Amino acid sequence: GQNIDQPTEMTATEGAIVQINCTYQTSGFNGLFWYQQHAGEAPTFLSYNVLDGLEEKGRFSSFLSRSKGYSYLLLKELQMKDSASYLCAVRDLNTGGFKTIFGAGTRLFVKA
């Protein structure tokens, strides 16, 4: 089966660094996405990792270890507007084709 685990909530201070972890179990792993979702809005794409290592994009970085079934999203220089849910999603290849499975999301609160 497929399983994705993320912490439910995290709190961090403006200007700090926060790491949001995601562990997964799938049978046909084919990449991992991170999406950001502000309350009441649709998810928006942040990053995609298919090979091991760190992908950096401005204040956001995403890391993947396929052997450990583990990824993290690193947010630097936190801003109040970063308060949102962060969704880890795994792209899985099964008999029907490619499917994206979302975790429940981590709600991040950034305080002043």
Added chain:
Amino acid sequence: EAGVAQSPRYKIIEKRQSVAFWCNPISGHATLYWYQQILGQGPKLLIQFQNNGVVDDSQLPKDRFSAERLKGVDSTLKIQPAKLEDSAVYLCASSLDGRGAVYEQYFGPGTRLTVT
């Protein structure tokens, strides 16, 4: 570039009634997805289309939910009859292609359904 369009944005119905949602994906996007997102949870894939063919509908409650994508562009999702547990946000997303190449999904604003 215009984003994914959905309508209506909000809908309130009584249980056992029927409801339909409409989605217009980004022009040129071959793959279209319908997700159900219950408050506090991540999006759950209901159905995925590649052009006008179904790629995955394993989590679609087919006794009450149906979806179609005529001519490989617009799509409609219908619930008949609705149950209380169908109260959720229904998100439509599209991507350039969901098979060989990997592209991120672009989401519409969603339809918030309340079943009373």
